[in-house]
Amino acid sequence: MGDFLKSARFKILFGVFILLLFFMLRAAWTGGLSPLLSQGTGLLVTPLQKASSSISDAVSGYFQRYVRADELAAENAALQSEVNELRSQLIDYEQYRQENENLRQYIGLKEENPDFELEPASVVKRDSDDRFFSFMIDKGSINGITLYDTVISPEGLVGAITEVGPNFSKVTTILDVRSKVGAYDNRTRDIGIVNGDIELAAEGKCKLTYLPRESGAAKDDLVVTSGGSIYPKNLVIGKVTEIREGEGKISLYAVVEPAADIKNLTDVMVIKSYQGQGEPDE
Amino acid sequence: MNSKTKIFLAKYTVYAAVLIVLYVLQTTPRFLTILDVKPNFVIPAAVGIAMLEGEFIGGLYGAFAGVLCDLGGRMLFGFNSIILLVSCVCVGLLVIYLLRPGVINFVLLVAGTMLIRGLLEYLLSYVMWDYENVWMVLAYMILPAILYTAAVSPLIYYLLRWLNGKFSEYLQV
Numbered sequence: 464m465g466d467f468l469k470s471a472r473f474k475i476l477f478g479v480f481i482l483l484l485f486f487m488l489r490a491a492w493t494g495g496l497s498p499l500l501s502q503g504t505g506l507l508v509t510p511l512q513k514a515s516s517s518i519s520d521a522v523s524g525y526f527q528r529y530v531r532a533d534e535l536a537a538e539n540a541a542l543q544s545e546v547n548e549l550r551s552q553l554i555d556y557e558q559y560r561q562e563n564e565n566l567r568q569y570i571g572l573k574e575e576n577p578d579f580e581l582e583p584a585s586v587v588k589r590d591s592d593d594r595f596f597s598f599m600i601d602k603g604s605i606n607g608i609t610l611y612d613t614v615i616s617p618e619g620l621v622g623a624i625t626e627v628g629p630n631f632s633k634v635t636t637i638l639d640v641r642s643k644v645g646a647y648d649n650r651t652r653d654i655g656i657v658n659g660d661i662e663l664a665a666e667g668k669c670k671l672t673y674l675p676r677e678s679g680a681a682k683d684d685l686v687v688t689s690g691g692s693i694y695p696k697n698l699v700i701g702k703v704t705e706i707r708e709g710e711g712k713i714s715l716y717a718v719v720e721p722a723a724d725i726k727n728l729t730d731v732m733v734i735k736s737y738q739g740q741g742e743p744d745e
Numbered sequence: 746m747n748s749k750t751k752i753f754l755a756k757y758t759v760y761a762a763v764l765i766v767l768y769v770l771q772t773t774p775r776f777l778t779i780l781d782v783k784p785n786f787v788i789p790a791a792v793g794i795a796m797l798e799g800e801f802i803g804g805l806y807g808a809f810a811g812v813l814c815d816l817g818g819r820m821l822f823g824f825n826s827i828i829l830l831v832s833c834v835c836v837g838l839l840v841i842y843l844l845r846p847g848v849i850n851f852v853l854l855v856a857g858t859m860l861i862r863g864l865l866e867y868l869l870s871y872v873m874w875d876y877e878n879v880w881m882v883l884a885y886m887i888l889p890a891i892l893y894t895a896a897v898s899p900l901i902y903y904l905l906r907w908l909n910g911k912f913s914e915y916l917q918v
Contacts, residue, residue, distance in 0.1 A: 467838065472801040479808050480830055487823025504816050511769045588772040589783075593819050594886045598774070640876050661871070662878040665781070665885065710877075726781075729774070 505603075505628040513587045513601050569617060569732055576695065578738035582606055586729050587631070595639035595664050596725050597622075602733065603630045611693045613734040619699035619722030620644070620688060621731055632733075636725050637700065638664040644693075646671055646700055648717070649685040653678045657686065657700055657719060667726055668704070671717040678715055680706055686719050695737045749916065756912040760806060763908070764790050767901070768813040777897075782889045787813050788862070789855045789898035791833050793905040796846050796854070800837030807833025820866055828865065832858045851902045856895045863887040 467473055573579060584606075588599035602608055604627050614621045614634045622642060626633035635642055637657060644657040648671070655671040663669055671686055684703040690696025701721040709716045767786035770776060777784060791810035795803025810833075811826030818825060836854050844850045867887055871879040 467800065476801065476804045476830070476834060479805065480827065483808060483811075483823050483826045483830065487821055487827065490822035504812055508765060508769060508813070508816065511765065586774060589774045590772060590818055594882055595819075597819065599772075640871075640874070660878070661876055661881050665881065 509631040580735040582733040616723040645689040674715040789901040795833035795836040803837035804834040859891040
C-alpha cells in the first residue's frame, strides 16, 4: 500500500484527480456552461444516443404491435393478418396525425407570437438517476441555443436549457425543485411562483406557491407564465388540481398538473429568442 | 509496437467502447425503466474493470465512467468523476490486498459505490437545501436504483470477465 502511494501510478491518478477538481471548480464558476471535457464526450455520444433512442422507439413500437396482434390471434386466428395490417396502418396514421397536430399547434403559437424564434429538437437522453425527468436534446450551441432558453411542447411549458454543448443541451423541467417560474392564475390573476416539489414530482405535478390566503384560485384554473427574463409571457403551464395550505398557514399553494406530458416527451421546441428576453421578471 | 502492446491497446479500447455502449443504453429513454427507476450500467462496469485490472487502470476508467455520468447529470460536472476515480482506486486496492475477485464481492462493491455516491448526492443536492419531503428521494429513487443496479450488475461482471479472459488467452498465445 505504501509502495502505491510512492509510485508514479499514484502520481498520475492524483494528477487526474486535480484535473477533475479543476473542471468541477470551472463548472461551478461558469454556471451551466459545459466544460471542454464534457463537450468533447457529448460530441461523441450524442449521435449514438440519438440512434439508440430511435431504435428504442422502433423496438417498443414493434413489441406493442406484436402483443396486440397476439391477443387478437387468440380471438380469431383467421383475421389476424388483416387486423395486424390495419393496426399497422392505424399506427402510421396516428403518428402522422399526431405530428401534423403538433406542428399545427406550433404554427398557431408562432402566429400568436411572431417574435418567437423556434428550434425543433428531439429528446435523446434521460438520465438514469434524475428524479425530475430532466432530459437531453439533440440541439446545441451550433443551432443557436443558449443557456436558459425556454423549452415547450405543443401542450405547454416544459422547462429551460441549463447546460449547452455543441450538439446537445440539457433541459431542466418545471418539476425540478430548482426550477422557479413566475406565473399567475389566468382566472383570478393571482401571481405566484411555479416550482418543483419532491413529492409532487413523482406524480408528474408541480406547485404554484405564494398565493395569498384570500386567493380565489380553484380547481381547473389555468396557470400561465407571467413573463420575464427567462420565460415569455402567457405560456400555458398547466391547470390547478387542488388548493392546499402553505407552510405556516400564511399562504396557499396550488397543485398544478403540467399541460405538457413531461415524463414521456419525445419532441420539444426551444424558444431561442423573443421580444422582452432578458428583461426583469414581472 | 509489438503484438503484446497491440493486445493491451485493443483491450483498453474495448473497455472504453463497452463503457460508451453501456452509457448509451443506460440513458436511452424508457429502456429497462421500472416505476421510473432505471439501473446504472456504467458504475458496475467501472467497478468491474477496477476489480479485474487493478487500481491504476481501474482509477482511469473510473474517471472516464464518471465523466460519462456527469454528462448532462444533475450534479455539478466532476462530482461523479471524482467519486468514481477514488472508488475504483479503492476497489482495485481492496481486491489486491483484501478481497477475492468474485461475483458476490463485485455486487457488494457496486452497491457500496452506488450508496456512497447516492448518499453524497442526497446530502449535497437535497438535505442541505432543506427541500420538503427529501426522504422520498432516498426511499423511492436512490435506494431502489441501487438495488436495481446491484441486481443487474452480475451480467456486466460476467461480460467483463469474459472479455478479460479472451485477451489473457491472446496474451498467452
